[in-house]
Amino acid sequence: MFVEGIIKNYNTERGFGFIELIGEKKDIFFHITDVPHRHIELKSGERLKFLIVEDKGKFKATNIVRLDLKPLDSVDTPVANKAFKNSVSQGHSRSDPKKATIITLTGLIIVVILAGLVFQKYQSYQQSQRIKAAQLIEEQKKIVIAQRQALGDLPEIKLSEKTEQVLDVPSTPHHKMQAEQPVKAQAQFSCDGRKHCSQMHSREEAIFFLKNCPNTKMDGDNDGEPCEQQFRH
Known part of the structure; x- marks a missing residue:
């Protein structure tokens, strides 16, 4: 009802x-x-x-x-409006093909420009990588040259009077080996950037670094004896 x-x-x-x-x-x-x-x-x-x-x-x-709608209001106007819009859009598409062509060309131009920007950015990235690699190689060469110079320019070792007296004794192969041992030990060390006692493996190595390498931090009391607590006899 x-x-x-x-x-x-x-x-x-x-x-x-x-x-x-x-x-x-x-x-x-x-x-x-x-x-x-x-x-x-x-x-x-x-x-x-x-x-x-x-x-x-x-x-x-x-x-x-x-109940309050007038007869004309009850017409299903959305359907009519949709049909009208479709007809208008079809008329525009038929009567204006140049506009569609211009839109298509504009889209293609934008795509080409974007592709060019992406390629240019990729080229810049590749060039920066090559420059970094070249700089790294040059730095490694400089480090190798510095190490070779450090090994080739070792200071002359001055022996104490007591050591000289020992060396004056007619040497046997055993005495000669003991005299040459410190020189050989120092020849195997090189300044590689280490500065602290915790990085040293022996007292001889610490003495070499203190005398030959800059900016070392192994002689707090400046008495010429490095890492005294670490290599205490």
């Missing part, structure tokens, strides 16, 4: 509202999907005719008829 009512309120964003029954203090829920001619805005106070059905334990209005 159809009943009549008026729209009490309607939430446009959420698509639902309530209908006040005429002659009763009772509101009925309705959803926009049950309203015909939804393209025409719903307004508070608009008269409706509808059926009341139960849906999931609640009552709602369905088969809604909008």
Whole structure:
């Protein structure tokens, strides 16, 4: 059985509202999907005719008829508008082929420019990598040259008087080996950037670094004896 009512309120964003029954203090829920001619805005106070059905334990209005609409308003204008828009767009596409060609060419130009920028960036990256590799090779060459100079320019070792007296004794192969041992030991060391006692492996190595390598930090009391606590006899 159809009943009549008026729209009490309607939430446009959420698509639902309530209908006040005429002659009763009772509101009925309705959803926009049950309203015909939804393209025409719903307004508070608009008269409706509808059926009341139960849906999931609640009552709602369905088969809604909008009583305040004029006959011309009930025409399904969205369909007509869509057909009109389609015809207009087809007319534009037929009558303006030059515009479509210009748009296509513009798109191709943009793609070419972007591709060129990407390639240029890649080339710059490759060049920077080559420069870095060349700089690294030059630095390694300088390090090797510095190490060779350090090994080739070892200071002359001055022997103490006691050592000279020992060396004056007729030497045997054993004495000769002991005399040459410190020179050989120092010849195997090189200034490689180490500065601290914790990096030294022997007292001889620490003495070599203190005497021959710059910026060492192994003689806190400046008495000429490096790493005294580490290599204490």
